[in-house]
Amino acid sequence: MLMRDPARWTRLAGWLLVIALMAPTFPLTGFNPAALTQPDNLRTIGAFVAGFLPPALAPDFLGEVARETLTTLASATAGIALALLLGAPLAFLTSRALDRHALSGDRPSRLLQAAQTTLRGLMVLLRGIPEIVWALLFVRATGLGSLPAVLAIGLAYGGMLAKVYAEILESQTAAPARALHLAGASRWQTLLYGLWPQALPELVSYSVYRWECAVRASAVMGFVGAGGIGQLLDTSLKMLNSGEVSTLLLVFLLLSALSDAISHLARRALANRAGQGWLAAGGVLAIMASVAWLWPGWRDSGFDPAALPRFFHDFFPPALSLPFLPELGHYALETLAMSGLGTALAFIGGALLALPAAGRFGLALTLPCRALLNLLRGVPDLLWASIAVLAVGLGPAAGVLALALHTSGVLGRLFAETLENAPSEPSRALELAGAGRLGVFCYGVLPCVLHQWIAYALYRWENNIRIATVLGIVGAGGLGQQLYLALSLFQQQKAAALILCMLLLTWAVEGLSRRLRPAA
Amino acid sequence: MSLHLDGVSLNLGGTPVLHELTLHLAQGEQAALIGPSGAGKTSLLLLCATGYRPDAGQLTVLGDNPWHLSARWRRRLRSRIGMLYQSSPLPDRQRVIDAVAAGRLGRSGRLAALKRLLWPQDVAAVADALARVDLADKLWARCDQLSGGQRQRAGLARVLYQQADLLLADEPIAALDPRLAEDILRCLCADARQRDASLLVSLHSVELALSHFGRLIGVRDGRIVFDLPRAEVTPGLVSALYADERLAEEAAPAVAQLPQGRRC
Incomplete structure (x- = not known):
């Protein structure tokens, strides 16, 4: 009889791959969870949120x-x-x-x-x-x-x-x-x-x-x-x-x-x-x-349609010169890292919120958690990004935070639905065999829902790559931020190269996902 | 005394399901529950497994009243009760090794349970339990790769691995072919005998009950109709127990069953 897990190397390789993909996202985005808990930042955010009440009604x-x-x-x-x-x-x-x-x-x-x-x-x-x-x-x-x-x-x-x-x-x-x-x-x-x-x-x-x-x-x-x-x-x-x-x-x-x-x-x-x-x-x-x-x-804007062709003419040819290409690659990588880390954090956040939202910790927590999920999801990513810029400053870290917050809401709701639809027999049987909460969850619930959760997260990741390319427009890093800067400096050809890069990134991800989807 | 019910009643959703049952099962004793469907066999077994709280009467399981214990001690008690279901509640995407290992969750620490999910532990004992149900080659398979009969045997392996002091089985062989049914019953009885555990099994087939168990308990309409040694169970008693089964089925109170069907 085979006493050692035949899949052990595949499993180990899987874990190592996840770590290898996730580890570089921290230095690439400069995202530091500790920065969120710094007293200075906390005080700014605290004062800002405290001012929400009462809403301005002048x-x-x-x-x-x-x-x-x-x-x-x-x-x-x-x-x-x-x-x-x-x-x-x-x-x-x-x-x-x-x-x-x-x-x-x-x-x-x-x-x-x-x-x-x-x-x-x-x-x-x-x-x-x-x-x-x-x-x-x-x-x-x-x-x-x-x-x-x-x-x-x-x-x-x-x-x-x-x-x-x-x-x-x-x-x-x-x-x-x-x-x-x-x-x-x-x-x-x-x-x-x-x-x-x-x-x-x-x-x-x-x-x-x-x-x-x-x-x-x-x-x-x-x-x-x-x-x-x-x-x-x-x-x-x-x-x-x-x-x-x-x-x-x-x-x-x-x-x-x-x-x-x-x-x-x-x-x-x-x-x-x-x-x-x-x-x-x-x-x-x-x-x-x-x-x-x-x-x-x-009428009052003084818009001159004749100026449009001239404006767009300035974008050609895109600045795809050799010195700029590595820079472009770096920002594309930064964008990918933002989306990856943001989605990974959202996976954790979504799971943590989905459990109470699906009623696993009593009704007292269900409703507040659902309201929180709705808020996270209801506020669009660009808006979260401009709030995140206030919290952690300009740069990709804000983008990570924005994606993590918005996607937590989206994934949390989907996760909660999966939990509600999961069969209850496996967990009930484990409870009656004396398993604790964590045991019931890991052995009775997780095997029923995990594949669905991962599928949702991957789908969201694809979406988030697209979003990550534009979050920088409000200062949250990645290709978008460079585009904003280039346009502000009237470097239209550089801007064209950045837009081209955005398009290529999105198309590559779309093509890849279309190819992988039937296999999954 | 392994099981001790004294005038126990149970209502589910406002409908009385069990009426003042009195039943004793000594340590190491084996008995079969028979009766028409809707008689309350499943409810009785779940009540003994501490799945329901009785509405009246005295219930003692392995020496304790489960509902007088703190949650922590009730967990300990539950880890000593093994239950086999009509269809084994194993998640489709779980590996057989984890499904069987889950039988001892009640006795392992939190971190140990997590650790063995990431890196299998105690493989030899799990493999041994699977070998006893002739499923050794499926140790690393996933549950959805098992046939119905194999799945049921994996469920039995989990209970064997749990090494419970009280074994309860709710129609464990209802959907299986006769030879496999025979094997599973024999394995269950042998395991209980070997470890001096008590065994209470509900069965749809009176023949199998008579051939494997020395003591038969007839249940109908939530009441115990007879509780006799095998020799004293006459064909007349049995046919009275199942009389007008179809009528009884329609009139029977809604018996709570674990919802059927595997979807995950």
């Missing part, structure tokens, strides 16, 4: 908050309208569901295929650059205000909508479209009569969901000067005015809940004919009202 301030909240909503709505204008035609032109050669035995047209490839490349680029980076670029090009936010959402989400719309069209039953095509219908007619009727609910539902995301995105765009409550929050944070910060945080959470509710209602309204009418009317009205609300600001 009438002029509240008036300003109301105005900026409307601007946030209007920017999101106008941005989605622009994204629709951009995404719908792109989807129409690139969707394989409408291609002649897919519907019949026709030979594919070379010209169309070349055009489609170009357009798909454009779509990848549009959605590959994060919306906050678009916003940062447009703020430099067109000046402060809500216009950059609308343009940023329009471009980034336009690329996303185009891809998803095309995919939705491709996922429909092809038979009606094929019949129409064979009867001589054009691309347009095939869309309108063959695919449109069956795909419409899904298309609208996805657009509404994107609007909800756009509200959250537009709320933080103020951090780069693109208007909305983010801009107020940025100012209040920099002035350490915690009363105002707490009011704005509340407004932010309310806004997030409101958009969630509206999106939910809108998707329910899709179910019946009258609801669809109301939804269409409401959508058009909202877009018109948004543009009307934002128009005075745009």
Whole structure:
């Protein structure tokens, strides 16, 4: 009989690999847990948090908050309208569901295929650059205000909508479209009569969901000067005015809940004919009202569309010279380290919070822990990053802290759900055999949930790499911080190289995860 | 005295499940529980395993009333009670060695339990327990690589490894083929005899109960109908015990069972 674990070397190697990957992240990010407990830092944070109560309720301030909240909503709505204008035609032109050669035995047209490839490349680029980076670029090009936010959402989400719309069209039953095509219908007619009727609910539902995301995105765009409550929050944070910060945080959470509710209602309204009418009317009205609300600001901003090509021309060619490449590699590595360490800390934090949140330590702890998880998750990562910069200073350590806090909330909730769904028989049996709490957890609960927890954490890590590239825009290290610096110093070509590096990093991670996923 | 129930009653969710049961099991004694489904066999066994707290009456397990003990001492008592389930509650992704080792969690310190999860300890004893159920080659396998019968035997190996003073088994062979069922019962009885542990087993098959146990306890509607040596159990008694089983099943109070099904 085999008395030694046949998997012992694999297991040992696994542990060593984890240590080898995690150990360098500390020096790379300069994250030092001890810094958080330093009396000076604690006092600053303590005083700041103590000032949260009472929230600032001065009438002029509240008036300003109301105005900026409307601007946030209007920017999101106008941005989605622009994204629709951009995404719908792109989807129409690139969707394989409408291609002649897919519907019949026709030979594919070379010209169309070349055009489609170009357009798909454009779509990848549009959605590959994060919306906050678009916003940062447009703020430099067109000046402060809500216009950059609308343009940023329009471009980034336009690329996303185009891809998803095309995919939705491709996922429909092809038979009606094929019949129409064979009867001589054009691309347009095939869309309108063959695919449109069956795909419409899904298309609208996805657009509404994107609007909800756009509200959250537009709320933080103020951090780069693109208007909305983010801009107020940025100012209040920099002035350490915690009363105002707490009011704005509340407004932010309310806004997030409101958009969630509206999106939910809108998707329910899709179910019946009258609801669809109301939804269409409401959508058009909202877009018109948004543009009307934002128009005075745009008119006064003195934006000159002719300046845009000149602005973007300066980015070429990207500064990919030899001396800059190692530097670029270093920042990419720093970004990866931030995401890795942040996710690892969040794994621990999420697990520690999930246990009480799933009711394992009594009801008295369940509700506060759930509330804490909701708060951690509800405040977006960029916002956590600007708070973290206050706590631990500029640099990647703040990014680690921000990712750890936000992701703890996300993972904690998922972990708690897994715990609630885990079978209770194994742990009950161990309890009845006299096992203590830790024993029951390690032998009865953990084997049931661990693989799921690891899968969630890896998925989140992938997401966090993308986020880590932009957190630096508010000073939390990595590629984003260098991009911000380069743009501030008018080094556009260096900025282009950094954006290229961001794109490559995200694509590499996406490709890797797509390749690994079926195997896992 | 290993088990001592005196007028014990149990309600679950407001429904009476056991009515004033009186039952004694001496150290080293072996007995089988028989009766129609819904009679309360599972509840009775879980009550003896300190899984439920009786609503009335006197319960003494291995010399102590579990519900008069502090939590710490109740844990110690529980570590001396071994329970075998109808389907072994082993997590799918756990390795067999850890699943069996978990039988002694009640007697090991916290850190020792963690340590052996990272680096297996006491492998020889675990392997020995597995060898006794003819599963030696599965020591390093994962539980989801086991068939239903192998899984049940792994559950038995855990109880053997626990070396409990009181062994309880709830329909341990219900879903197994006859030969395997025979083997498991024989192994359980032999282990109890060898260590002078007491054994109480609920069985669906009256034949198996009669062939392996000297004492049979008939349970119906939460009451003990008879408690007799094998020689005195007549076919008439048995058919009365199972009379109108389908009717009884419908009318029977909801008997609490550990929720079935393995999902993890």
